[in-house]
Amino acid sequence: MPELPEVEVVRAGLERLTLGATVTEITTFHPRAVRRSEGGPEGLTAFSGRSIDSVARRGKFLWFDMDGMALNVHLGMSGQLLVSRPGVPAPDHPHLRARIDFADGTVIRFLDQRTFGYLQRSSLTEVPDDFPAGQGTTSRLIPVPVAHIARDLLDPGCDLVALSKRTRTKRTEIKRAMLDQTLVSGLGNIYCDEALYRARINPRRKTNGLSYAQLDELWHQSREVLREALLAGGTSFDSLYVNVNGSSGYFSRSLNAYGQGGKPCGRCGAIMRKIQFMNRSSTYCPICQPFASRT
DNA sequence: TATAACTCCTGAAGGC
DNA sequence: TGCCTTCAGGAGTTAT
Numbered sequence: 001m002p003e004l005p006e007v008e009v010v011r012a013g014l015e016r017l018t019l020g021a022t023v024t025e026i027t028t029f030h031p032r033a034v035r036r037s038e039g040g041p042e043g044l045t046a047f048s049g050r051s052i053d054s055v056a057r058r059g060k061f062l063w064f065d066m067d068g069m070a071l072n073v074h075l076g077m078s079g080q081l082l083v084s085r086p087g088v089p090a091p092d093h094p095h096l097r098a099r100i101d102f103a104d105g106t107v108i109r110f111l112d113q114r115t116f117g118y119l120q121r122s123s124l125t126e127v128p129d130d131f132p133a134g135q136g137t138t139s140r141l142i143p144v145p146v147a148h149i150a151r152d153l154l155d156p157g158c159d160l161v162a163l164s165k166r167t168r169t170k171r172t173e174i175k176r177a178m179l180d181q182t183l184v185s186g187l188g189n190i191y192c193d194e195a196l197y198r199a200r201i202n203p204r205r206k207t208n209g210l211s212y213a214q215l216d217e218l219w220h221q222s223r224e225v226l227r228e229a230l231l232a233g234g235t236s237f238d239s240l241y242v243n244v245n246g247s248s249g250y251f252s253r254s255l256n257a258y259g260q261g262g263k264p265c266g267r268c269g270a271i272m273r274k275i276q277f278m279n280r281s282s283t284y285c286p287i288c289q290p291f292a293s294r295t
Numbered sequence: 296t297a298t299a300a301c302t303c304c305t306g307a308a309g310g311c
Numbered sequence: 312t313g314c315c316t317t318c319a320g321g322a323g324t325t326a327t
Binding site: 172 | 297300303305306
């Protein structure tokens, strides 16, 4: 599933291959691919003739800035952006949802098996540079639909001390908080399980029952997991996540928690437990990650 | 206002 | 072989 490292790999590939390119046409093949876009499929004609000034990302959201107008992309669960260079065929595919053609012959194909992803036209708005604290004296431009998304853990401006304080004000379970993109962005089910495992915290522990030391450890481990996954090119279990060239990442070989239910814990040998949580699976070690606090 | 539950969707996998 | 059920989960919407 595309989480922050996978989206960053895609963003970097798009930046390398499409920066400065001029859009000639955006064609959509499935209504859900543009369900959140201003003006629907017809609204995308506004990008014709515009050039890509930058390819930016916050958490799992990425966007092309084209002369002050944003083309946002969310990959959902199974979205892929495949770039074909000029002269290289860009064949149709059963899951082809949209296609972006450029003046130099480059083509971006948006494939999405489960249709949770989308393309979206939007305007940009100013957001305080230290959002979500909101005390900043400077600001930056963010697409309006992304403005409520918090900084991600690889953002140089992400303050882990402030993040721990905000986390402590919540009254919910820690994994639910980690998945809350308005608290911190970029984490999905896979990296949440990995970070909680490394920090030895049970996913159902209450946020306000964790010490600042535990939260500090958790956020540092979360950041480290994301960095390692990014270096490995992301996590791929199947063909649902690939980079802009169609290649897979290798971090799935380094997973210690996600998908390990029923297998022995790499630390203590106890059988890893898999539970249903928030309509998704959650895997943890019942010994290393006890529900009851030991402090 | 904060939190929790529901919903969207497709295809692989397993059971019968 | 074919049908049915279950599972996977990001994020917006709705309910509490």
